[in-house]
Amino acid sequence: MSTPEVEVLVPTYRRPAALAVTLTSLVGQTYTSFGVVVSDQSESLSDRGELATVVRVLEARGHPVTVHHHLPRRGMAEQRAFLLAQARASRVLFLDDDVVLAPEVLERLVTTMDEQACGFVGVPLVGLSHRHDVRPHEQDVDAWDEPVRPEVVTPDSPAWSRHRLHNAANALHVEERLGLGRHDRFVYRVAWTGGCVLYDSAKLRAAGGFDFWTDLPPDHVGEDVLAQLRVMGRFGGCGVLPSGAYHQELETTLPERLVDAPLVLSSTSGTGPGDG
Numbered sequence: 001m002s003t004p005e006v007e008v009l010v011p012t013y014r015r016p017a018a019l020a021v022t023l024t025s026l027v028g029q030t031y032t033s034f035g036v037v038v039s040d041q042s043e044s045l046s047d048r049g050e051l052a053t054v055v056r057v058l059e060a061r062g063h064p065v066t067v068h069h070h071l072p073r074r075g076m077a078e079q080r081a082f083l084l085a086q087a088r089a090s091r092v093l094f095l096d097d098d099v100v101l102a103p104e105v106l107e108r109l110v111t112t113m114d115e116q117a118c119g120f121v122g123v124p125l126v127g128l129s130h131r132h133d134v135r136p137h138e139q140d141v142d143a144w145d146e147p148v149r150p151e152v153v154t155p156d157s158p159a160w161s162r163h164r165l166h167n168a169a170n171a172l173h174v175e176e177r178l179g180l181g182r183h184d185r186f187v188y189r190v191a192w193t194g195g196c197v198l199y200d201s202a203k204l205r206a207a208g209g210f211d212f213w214t215d216l217p218p219d220h221v222g223e224d225v226l227a228q229l230r231v232m233g234r235f236g237g238c239g240v241l242p243s244g245a246y247h248q249e250l251e252t253t254l255p256e257r258l259v260d261a262p263l264v265l266s267s268t269s270g271t272g273p274g275d276g
């Protein structure tokens with residue numbers, strides 16, 4: 001079987017039901033050239049029927065699925081590095097195991113990357129329990145009115161505040177304010193975007209991928225942020241609305257948050273071969 005154009009990479013831990021929901025939302029995607037790679041760090045692989053069934057459905061529809069039982073647990077950065085090492089596609093979608101995608105999300109991400117030729121394109125996760133929690137002070141959005149280009153964003157830069165747009169249901173409220181329909185694409189500047197991010201595989205690897213995992217203790221967060229900052233500094237990155245990605249709003253499986261990767265590791269050093 002030929003390698004699909006996109007591989008969806010899903011790290012998971014102790015969430016078989018949520019994972020089944022996430023994978024089910026891939027079944028109806030309007031963009032169809034994709035496969036799925038799951039790295040499960042639960043104590044044992046789940047044999048629950050709903051998960052096995054959706055894997056069979058995806059495979060029956062032409063989407064190859066590989067599930068790895070990847071232990072021991074050495075942190076999310078190592079988990080993501082492992083997934084990236086399995087990928088052969090020119091583009092990879094890192095998708096969290098607690099996200100529900102509308103049918104057009106993958107197509108929107110791919111089309112935007114085709115247009116912008118940047119390092120990553122992401123959509124914000126919308127928490128629908130906040131549907132009526134309107135926060136105008138967190139809804140500033142900075143459009144890319146020109147082709148996406150590299151930007152250096154650091155925790156102490158003014159651009160860091162862009163992340164507030166991705167809280168609660170802010171993205172949904174901005175979509176409504178702008179009158180965006182499901183087939184529109186509004187490209188905007190980000191500090192980072194988590195949970196559903198499409199990368200150009202070669203550019204992610206050139207920026208070092210997640211190889212910095214060896215510099216972090218197992219209990220860390222922010223590894224996806226750090227990787228995006230490094231990719232954005234070299235190749236550019238952006239967000240796109242409407243989102244169409246909905247957070248299942250489950251309890252976190254990462255309760256220890258004392259080590260935040262972008263705060264303890266430089267976002268601009270060690271970005272890959274040839275950077276000096």
